[in-house]
Structure formats: C-alpha cells, structure tokens
Amino acid sequence: MDPNGLIAPVNELGYPAPFWFLIFFRVLGFTLHLLPMNLWYAGTITAMLLGLSRIPEARRFSARLMSQMPFIIAFGVNLGIVPLLFLQVMGYRVFYSATILMAWQWLAVIALLCLAYYGVYIYAVGLRTAKQGQLKAWQRASGWASALLFILIAVIFHSAMSTMADPGSWPAIAEQTGRAAAVYGTAHSLADPHMWVRMLFFFGLALTTTAAYVSFDGAMLAGHETDDYRKWTRGFAPQLYTAALVVYGIGGLLYANSWDAGLRDYMTAGSALPFAALAAIGPAIPLGLLWLGRNAAKAGLWVIIAQFLVLGLHAIARQLAQNFRLAPYLDIAADPVKMQVGPLVMFLVSFVLGLGVLGWIIAKLVQANRKAVVSGQ
Amino acid sequence: MSYPWWHVPFLTAPMLIALIATVHVLVSHYAVGGGLFLAVETSHAYKHNDEGYLAYLKQHAWFFVLLTVVFGAITGVGIWWIIGLASPLATHFLIQTFVFGWATEWVFFVIELAAGFAFYYFWGKLDRRTHVAMGWIYAAAAWISLVLITGITAFMLDPGQWPETHNFWHGFFNPQFLPQVLARTGAAFLLASMYVYFHASFKCQDTDLLRYIERRSSRPAMLGSALVASGGLWWYLLLPASSKAALQGAAVINVLMVIMFTLTIVVFALLYIGPYRNPGWLSPGFAIMFLGFGLAATATGEYIREAVRKPYIVYNLVLGNQVLAEKVPLLRENGFIEGTRWPSAWLAARHPQLVTTHPDGSLTVDEQGMLALPKYDRVEIGEVLFMYHCNDCHAERSGVNAMEHLLTGWSREMVATSVRHPEKLKYFMPPWSGTDAEAEILTDYLMDMRPEMPEGMFFGGRHDSLSDVQAMIGNTVEEAR
Numbered sequence: 059m060d061p062n063g064l065i066a067p068v069n070e071l072g073y074p075a076p077f078w079f080l081i082f083f084r085v086l087g088f089t090l091h092l093l094p095m096n097l098w099y100a101g102t103i104t105a106m107l108l109g110l111s112r113i114p115e116a117r118r119f120s121a122r123l124m125s126q127m128p129f130i131i132a133f134g135v136n137l138g139i140v141p142l143l144f145l146q147v148m149g150y151r152v153f154y155s156a157t158i159l160m161a162w163q164w165l166a167v168i169a170l171l172c173l174a175y176y177g178v179y180i181y182a183v184g185l186r187t188a189k190q191g192q193l194k195a196w197q198r199a200s201g202w203a204s205a206l207l208f209i210l211i212a213v214i215f216h217s218a219m220s221t222m223a224d225p226g227s228w229p230a231i232a233e234q235t236g237r238a239a240a241v242y243g244t245a246h247s248l249a250d251p252h253m254w255v256r257m258l259f260f261f262g263l264a265l266t267t268t269a270a271y272v273s274f275d276g277a278m279l280a281g282h283e284t285d286d287y288r289k290w291t292r293g294f295a296p297q298l299y300t301a302a303l304v305v306y307g308i309g310g311l312l313y314a315n316s317w318d319a320g321l322r323d324y325m326t327a328g329s330a331l332p333f334a335a336l337a338a339i340g341p342a343i344p345l346g347l348l349w350l351g352r353n354a355a356k357a358g359l360w361v362i363i364a365q366f367l368v369l370g371l372h373a374i375a376r377q378l379a380q381n382f383r384l385a386p387y388l389d390i391a392a393d394p395v396k397m398q399v400g401p402l403v404m405f406l407v408s409f410v411l412g413l414g415v416l417g418w419i420i421a422k423l424v425q426a427n428r429k430a431v432v433s434g435q
Numbered sequence: 436m437s438y439p440w441w442h443v444p445f446l447t448a449p450m451l452i453a454l455i456a457t458v459h460v461l462v463s464h465y466a467v468g469g470g471l472f473l474a475v476e477t478s479h480a481y482k483h484n485d486e487g488y489l490a491y492l493k494q495h496a497w498f499f500v501l502l503t504v505v506f507g508a509i510t511g512v513g514i515w516w517i518i519g520l521a522s523p524l525a526t527h528f529l530i531q532t533f534v535f536g537w538a539t540e541w542v543f544f545v546i547e548l549a550a551g552f553a554f555y556y557f558w559g560k561l562d563r564r565t566h567v568a569m570g571w572i573y574a575a576a577a578w579i580s581l582v583l584i585t586g587i588t589a590f591m592l593d594p595g596q597w598p599e600t601h602n603f604w605h606g607f608f609n610p611q612f613l614p615q616v617l618a619r620t621g622a623a624f625l626l627a628s629m630y631v632y633f634h635a636s637f638k639c640q641d642t643d644l645l646r647y648i649e650r651r652s653s654r655p656a657m658l659g660s661a662l663v664a665s666g667g668l669w670w671y672l673l674l675p676a677s678s679k680a681a682l683q684g685a686a687v688i689n690v691l692m693v694i695m696f697t698l699t700i701v702v703f704a705l706l707y708i709g710p711y712r713n714p715g716w717l718s719p720g721f722a723i724m725f726l727g728f729g730l731a732a733t734a735t736g737e738y739i740r741e742a743v744r745k746p747y748i749v750y751n752l753v754l755g756n757q758v759l760a761e762k763v764p765l766l767r768e769n770g771f772i773e774g775t776r777w778p779s780a781w782l783a784a785r786h787p788q789l790v791t792t793h794p795d796g797s798l799t800v801d802e803q804g805m806l807a808l809p810k811y812d813r814v815e816i817g818e819v820l821f822m823y824h825c826n827d828c829h830a831e832r833s834g835v836n837a838m839e840h841l842l843t844g845w846s847r848e849m850v851a852t853s854v855r856h857p858e859k860l861k862y863f864m865p866p867w868s869g870t871d872a873e874a875e876i877l878t879d880y881l882m883d884m885r886p887e888m889p890e891g892m893f894f895g896g897r898h899d900s901l902s903d904v905q906a907m908i909g910n911t912v913e914e915a916r
C-alpha cells in the first residue's frame with residue numbers, strides 16, 4: 059500500500075482557530091503536561107528506590123513524593139487533555155489512524171492508568187496510616203506496581219507518537235495485523251529500536267525533572283521538615299540531575315543517530331538547529347542553578363522554573379521534528395480556517411475566570427496552611 | 436471514511452463505546468450530585484453544629500474523592516479514547532465542531548479538581564465559610580461541566596439548525612438540550628442519594644444518624660426521580676420522528692423504555708413510603724437494591740439515548756457506518772471503495788490493474804474488472820465492503836447482531852435486494868453507499884457466509900424455487916388446495 063493513500067484527506071469543516079493558536083496551545087499544553095507526567099514516569103520509580111535507602115532523608119523524600127503523587131496525577135492527567143484536544147484538531151489526518159492501528163494498546167492506557175492511580179493511593183494511604191512508617195507488604199507492592207505501570211504506559215505513548223510520526227510504517231503494520239483493509243488494532247512498536255532509544259532519551263529528561271523537583275520540594279514545600287531534610291535535597295538534587303543528564307545524553311545521541319539523513323540535516327544544520335541546540339543545552343541552566351545554589355535556601359524555585367523552560371524547549375524541538383517527519387505526507391498548516399469567534403471567546407473568558415478562581419482557592423489554602431503552622435497544628 | 440476500520444471480532448468496536456460509556460455515566464452523575472450533596476449538607480451541619488453528621492460527611496467526602504477523581508475522571512478520558520478508536524469520523528466531526536466547548540469544559544474540570552481536593556484535604560483547616568464555599572465551587576463547576584457535555588451529546592440526537600448555519604451556538608442549544616439537562620440533573624440528584632445510602636448503610640454505625648441521613652437524602656432523590664421522569668418525557672416529545680419510530684419499532688428499546696419509566700416511578704414511591712415517611716428502612720441490602728435500581732435506570736437511559744439515533748451517530752450528518760450523510764450520493768455514483776481511504780489503498784495494492792491513480796492523488800476503480808475477478812477475490816473485496824459498510828453494527832459469523840445468523844436460508848436475490856436497500860429492509864440501517872457492482876461483490880461475500888436452512892426443517896436444504904418446494908413436499912399447488 060502507498061502510505062500517501064492512507065493519510066486522511068483535509069476536512070472541509072476547517073480549523074476553528076488560526077494555525078498558530080492551535081499549535082501554541084498544543085505545545086503549551088504539552089509542556090504543562092510534561093512536568094507532572096515526568097514526575098510519575100521517572101519519579102515514582104525513583105521514589106520507590108529511594109524508599110529502600112538507608113539515608114533517612116532519602117526515605118523522607120520518597121514518602122513525601124508518594125504522598126503528593128495523587129495530586130500530581132490528578133492535575134497531570136487533566137493537563138494532558140489540552141494537548142490531546144488540539145492534537146486531535148490539527149493532527150486528525152494521522153492521529154486517529156495511528157492509534158487505531160494499535161487500538162488495544164492505546165485503550166489499555168485507560169485500564170492501566172486506573173490501576174496505577176489506585177496503586178499510588180494505596181501506597182499514599184499506607185504512608186498516612188502506617189505505624190512507624192512500616193507499610194504492609196501489599197501496600198509496598200502497590201507502589202512498585204504503579205511505578206512499573208507508569209513506565210509501561212509511557213511505552214504505549216512513545217509507540218503511539220512514533221507510529222503517528224511515521225506513516226511510512228503503516229502499510230506493513232496494516233498488512234501484518236489486519237484483514238480485508240480493516241485492522242485488528244494489535245500493532246505495537248516493541249520491536250522498533252527507534253522507539254526504545256527515544257524512550258531512553260525521554261526517560262532521561264523525566265529524571266532531570268524529578269531531580270529539579272527534589273530541589274523544589276526542599277526549597278518551597280518542606281516548611282514542616284527538618285533542616286537536615288532541606289539540606290539533603292540541596293545536596294542530592296544536583297547529583298541526581300547530573301546522573302539524569304548522562305541518561306539524557308546517551309539516549310539523545312542514540313536517538314539522533316537513528317534519524318534519517320533528512321531529519322538529521324534539518325535538526326543539526328537546517329532551520330530547526332537553533333531550537334534543537336537550545337533543547338540540547340537547555341538543561342545546563344537548571345544544572346548550573348542546582349550546583350551553584352547548593353547553599354541557597356530558595357534556589358529550588360528558580361530550578362523548577364528553569365526546568366519548565368527546558369521542557370518547553372524540548373516540546374518545541376519535538377514538535378518541529380514531528381512536523382518535519384510528517385511533511386512528506388501532509389501539511390498540517392494547510393487546512394482552511396473557519397474561525398469560531400464566539401466559542402473561542404467563551405473559552406478564553408472562562409480560562410481567565412478559571413485562573414482567578416484557582417488563584418483564590420490556592421490563596422485560601424496557603425492562608426490555612428500558615429495558620430496551621432502558627433497554631434502548631 | 437478516512438480512517439482504518441478497527442475490526443473487533445464478536446463484539447464490534449462500537450459496543451466497546453457502549454461498555455465504557457455506561458460505566459462512566461454511573462460515576463459521573465454522582466460526581467455532580469455528590470458534590471451538591473456535600474456542599475448543602477456540610478453547610479447544614481455547620482449551621483446546626485452537628486459534629487456527628489460532620490464526621491460522617493468527611494468520611495463520605497473521602498469515598499467521593501476516591502471514586503470520582505480516579506475512576507470517574509479516568510473512565511471519562513476513556514470514553515474520549517474509545518470514541519476516537521471505534522468511531523473516528525464522528526469523533527473528529529464533533530471535536531472539530533465543538534473544540535472550544537470541550538476546552539471550556541476542561542477549565543471547569545480543573546476548578547472541580549482544585550475545589551474538590553481543597554474541600555476534603557483541608558477539612559478542619561479552612562474556616563467554615565470558606566470550606567462550604569469550596570464545596571459550592573466544586574458543585575457549580577461540576578454542574579456546568581454536565582451542562583457543557585450535554586449540549587454536545589444532545590446535538591448528536593438532534594443538531595437543530597446547525598446543518599444550515601454551521602453555527603456553534605445553534606448546535607449547542609439544540610432542541611434536545613434542555614430536556615437532557617433536566618433529565619441528567621435529575622439523574623445526578625438521584626444517583627447521589629443512592630450512593631449516600633450505599634455508603635452510609637455500611638459506614639455509619641450510629642443508628643439515629645443513619646435515620647437522619649436516610650430522611651434528608653430522600654428529598655433530593657425524590658426530586659431527582661421527578662426530574663428524570665419529566666426530562667425523559669420532554670425528551671421523548673421532542674424526539675425526531677425517526678427516533679420515535681425506532682423507539683416504538685424496536686422491541687428491546689421499547690421494553691427498556693418502559694422499564695426505565697417504571698423503575699423511576701417505583702423508586703420514587705419507595706423513597707416516599709420508606710426513607711421519607713418512615714425512616715428505618717435503610718440497611719445495606721436496601722441500599723444495594725436501590726443503588727442497583729438507580730444504576731439500572733441510568734444505564735438504560737444511556738442505552739436508549741444511543742440506540743434511538745440509528746441509523747445516525749450524529750443525526751442527519753454522520754451515519755452509523757462512519758459515512759457522512761451528504762456524501763452518500765457521491766459514493767453511490769463513484770463507488771464506496773473509491774471514496775474510502777483505506778479500502779482504496781488496499782485495492783490498489785492487491786489488484787493494481789483495477790485502480791488508476793490520477794496525478795492529483797484521486798483514484799478510479801475499474802468496476803467491471805472487479806466483477807470479472809475469480810470468486811475468491813470477489814469474496815475478499817466483499818469482505819472489505821462488509822468491514823467498512825456493515826461491521827459497525829454487525830459481527831460477521833457470531834457475536835453482536837451477527838450477519839451469518841440473520842441470513843440463514845436467504846436466497847441470493849433476497850441478499851442482493853437487502854444490500855441495495857438496507858434502509859428499506861430496516862429503516863434504522865444506513866442506505867447503501869456504493870455502486871451496483873459493489874453491491875454485487877458484497878452479495879458474493881454474504882452468500883459465501885450464508886448458512887443453509889438448518890437441517891431437519893420442513894424447508895431444509897437448498898430449495899429456493901417453487902418447483903423445488905413442490906418436489907420436496909411432494910404435492911403441487913393444486914393438490915394443496
């Protein structure tokens with residue numbers, strides 16, 4: 059089959075907003091999704107490993123992160139909705155087909171996520187109710203199971219995005235996992251080395267975010283903790299970040315090595331070079347802040363902001379690479395625009411009002427926390 | 436259709452939508468009604484300084500968070516996942532049309548989450564007024580998200596003026612919007628009380644308190660069942676004629692509809708006689724039965740809502756087999772395969788001699804050439820047509836609405852006529868959207884799977900013509916007279 063014949067045609071309904079608006083929200087939304095997602099992807103397993111440590115502060119961090127995890131997941135999944143919505147709007151010509159090819163796996167995300175999420179709750183409740191920090195075996199097992207499930211879900215996401223960006227692979231997939239032009243939805247990318255090296259690269263990134271979060275937690279959220287704990291975070295975060303960068307670097311090199319000549323030219327010599335370069339060297343900023351701020355109590359705030367920037371750069375470079383790989387098959391900027399002004403205004407207005415309400419809620423919670431500290435509760 | 440068809444043996448892919456959606460609505464309505472329950476009751480308990488009730492409410496809030504924030508939210512995402520897989524054309528159509536409705540809904544989800552967490556985790560840390568305010572913010576955001584999604588699901592049953600104007604608001608405020616908001620709000624009230632009964636009957640040890648909860652929650656439940664019944668009736672009155680006919684015509688739906696109304700009335704009566712007038716009925720058994728009633732009524736309602744749309748997924752716009760209604764004439768003129776992405780690419784690869792690709796990427800299929808293929812190849816192409824034209828609603832050999840069993844003993848002529856006029860055979864089937872040659876090819880496939888009359892029947896065996904029958908029975912028309 060000719061992959062060009064498999065790309066869905068342009069839909070006359072058109073884009074409901076200009077292309078730049080859609081891509082902006084998609085990349086912004088994805089960056090916002092990345093931060094919490096990195097924490098459950100690499101953070102859960104890190105926390106479980108640190109839970110085995112003999113250093114009390116490391117175990118403390120493990121317990122803290124796992125107790126925060128239910129909220130991180132709730133908001134992180136929620137933030138995934140935004141990029142998915144805009145991905146479907148502007149990537150429909152390839153998104154649906156790619157996920158249908160691996161439908162069972164893609165659908166499994168839902169079941170696996172439910173399990174992983176409840177597993178985290180079991181662990182977090184265990185932490186809250188355990189006597190002397192001793193969790194029951196099954197509560198511990200739930201934590202480990204969740205950590206592994208999150209990694210498994212990530213494999214599925216990587217597979218889906220890899221398949222989506224590579225329509226050239228579809229005819230063979232359809233041939234092997236389909237019948238009579240229909241597909242069974244049983245495709246997977248487990249045998250695809252590109253997927254694995256991209257995953258390694260991405261896992262390294264997720265680990266850097268986890269390291270940045272260690273420092274953020276110590277600096278901003280650990281008011282009730284001991285000085286030793288806060289000091290430990292300042293010492294451990296740069297170490298973890300450095301180790302994470304090794305993974306990120308190796309993964310990145312292997313990944314870049316898997317590019318075809320066209321993509322390599324585009325990313326390393328073409329117009330994408332500035333963005334690719336920024337994404338590659340971006341992590342130097344949080345890393346520098348971490349090492350320099352080892353004695354600064356509030357450095358963690360700047361580290362997480364810098365990390366957010368790194369994630370944004372990563373999201374932009376990734377978007378460019380994806381668009382480039384799809385370019386031979388379709389031009390995602392070519393759809394007609396049929397502005398939906400009223401609904402767009404409704405969204406923007408509710409977005410701003412929503413931020414206001416959120417701000418109010420957060421202010422009230424901070425206030426309540428302060429009161430609790432003052433009254434020694 | 437522009438996307439590959441996901442072939443799910445036995446079940447058919449759209450049945451997975453029904454499965455996940457049913458599971459989800461049972462929790463999502465509680466996510467709305469339960470929020471209202473917590474806001475109202477916490478405020479009430481504060482006013483009366485009722486520490487016992489407050490302690491119970493806090494316990495309930497935990498149950499609420501665990502069920503709605505995890506299971507409710509993830510299965511909601513699950514619906515989105517599965518419609519994209521099993522009904523991609525309609526999903527894309529809806530998303531392109533209502534993307535900002537969904538984006539707005541997302542804003543309210545975020546508020547729900549934040550307020551919900553604040554309400555539970557800061558219990559006792561927030562001053563009472565702020566605490567109750569969090570409850571109300573949650574409840575309001577949850578109800579608004581119900582309203583937003585209802586605009587879109589109601590659109591699927593009746594898009595109102597949208598087809599002429601393509602205007603978001605015309606689509607959103609469609610004729611079915613208010614009735615469905617009313618019915619869903621009712622379901623939210625009703626289900627919330629059922630969940631409260633369920634949870635309290637197991638968790639509340641204090642008998643007096645249990646009676647108190649029983650009585651208080653009976654009121655929103657009765658209000659809820661009244662809203663469900665009146666919203667349902669209103670919904671019915673405004674149904675498009677075809678849906679009314681589907682409702683009356685299909686035995687299953689008909690019966691379900693009656694069951695649903697009866698259940699609602701029974702629930703109302705039970706609530707009135709029991710918990711409202713004579714608190715003391717509430718026990719785990721009673722609560723489970725009640726929750727079962729509530730869930731059954733809601734699930735049935737959802738099933739009916741889905742079923743009456745046939746042959747459409749989006750009324751008058753997208754047909755049940757992922758064909759845009761406006762494209763039917765074109766497909767009949769030029770051919771189904773020619774107008775359908777994956778099948779045409781498949782045909783071009785399998786039988787390149789039959790397909791001419793033009794410089795602009797469009798294709799022409801040589802239909803006479805297709806008919807001239809050996810039987811094996813025709814049957815295979817017929818299967819392609821079946822997958823993309825019929826498999827949305829029919830499994831092949833066994834399973835949901837399985838084709839094979841429907842065709843038992845049919846003659847070729849009957850099958851051919853059904854293929855050409857499915858909408859006349861059962862008006863809730865989409866019309867034939869291909870050429871005559873393609874109809875022939877699909878008929879080849881169906882005849883290949885069609886079973887003979889079962890053995891041992893009077894008319895068993897291969898006896899189609901009158902003379903066959905006469906030969907078998909052993910007498911003629913005259914003798915029979």
Ligand code: HEM
Pocket residue numbers: 084088091095098099135136137138139141142143145171208209211212215216217219220256260512
């Ligand atoms: C169910 C809620 C979730 C939604 C709606 C969601 C949404 C998304 C979207 C839309 C993207 C692609 C962004 C783009 O290309 O524009 C993405 C990427 C990704 N998501 Fe999530 N996500 C969810 C949950 C998860 C979970 C539980 C994990 C587990 C680790 C995860 C891991 C990833 C990964 C690893 C990627 C990058 C894939 C790649 O580029 O190879 N997501 N997510």
